[in-house]
Amino acid sequence: MNEVQLVVAHSERATLRVGDVFLKVDADQARIDAEVEAMALAPVPTPKVLWHKPPVLAIAAVPGTALGRLGEPSPASPAAWAAAGAAIRRLHEAPLPPKPGRAGRDLDELAADLDGECEWLMTNGVLPADLVTRNRQVAEAALRPWTPAFTHGDLQITHVFTDDDRVTGIIDWSEAGQGDGLFDLATLTLGHEEHLGDVVAGYGTDVDLDVIRAWWSLRSxxxxxWLIEHGFDPFAPGCEVDVLKSRL
Structure with a gap:
């Protein structure tokens, strides 16, 4: 008999798995609608939508294995990482979706949020001031004009599946929309800098590596x-705080 597995849960959304079916419960109907629309438009493998009855979206599992997890060595080959880069390039070159996504935030708003988070981290003693200040300086390079692309917006390595060095599925499209393509490349390689060269090779065009590194700092x-307040641990080995420390 299939068991109900809790994949992830926090105050904004929850995902359950029953066999090969994933049930995504989201209080924000617009986010679910955006996910369904993005999967229909994306020129890369995506999960099959089984049914959609607000506030629940049911999708089928994709074949293959995720590239890895943040904080753990990736089991995927360099060729699989390169295949992910090639898939992202196809996505970024596709016709634009109608609305901005997470990777397309207003630069002034983003800079203001960054300043606010840096102040909170230092005022509350969460991170040393020199660590925050250095990464705030690095992050500045990401706050520049960019050409809009079709972006996934949350392209964590757990969201990209491969089999036999080919991409078999990309999941979790709720943050998709128009945005900065380098945001996607940075999200995929966050905490896995050793695979950045493989991804860029598969992507197949020149990218500004300093901007990708800036996004690592900015995202972290x-x-x-947010991670602390939602029950996750950014201090775990290889995760966000270690990413910040690597910029020193």
Whole structure:
């Protein structure tokens, strides 16, 4: 008999698995609608939508194995990482979806949020001031004009599945929309800098590596408080705080 498995849960959404079916419960109907629309438009393998009855979206499991997990060595080959880079390039070159996504936030708003999070991290003694200040300086390179692309917006390595060095599925499209393509590349390689060269080789065009590194710092600085408040551990080996330390 299949068991109900809790995949992830926090105050915004929860995902359950029953056999080969995933049930995504989201209080934000617009986010679910955006996910369904993005999967229909994306020119890469995505999960099959089984049914959609708000606030629940049921999707089928994709074949293959995730590239890995943050904080753990990736079991995937360099060729699999390169295949992921090639898939991201196809996505970024596709016709734009109608709305901005997570990777397309207003730069002034993003800078203000970054300043606020840095102040919170230092005022509350969560991280040393020199660590925050250095990464705030690195993050500055990400706050620049960019050409809109079709972005996934939450391209963690757990969201990219491969089999036999080919991409078999990319999941969790709730943050998709128009945005900065380098945000996707940075999210995929966060905590796995050793595979950045493989991803860029598969992506097949010149990218600004300093901007990708800036996004590593920016994402990590913005994420620490959220992770703590939602029951996750950014201090775990190889995770966000270690990413910040690697910039020193």
């Amino acid at each position: 600085l913005l994420g620490v408080r």
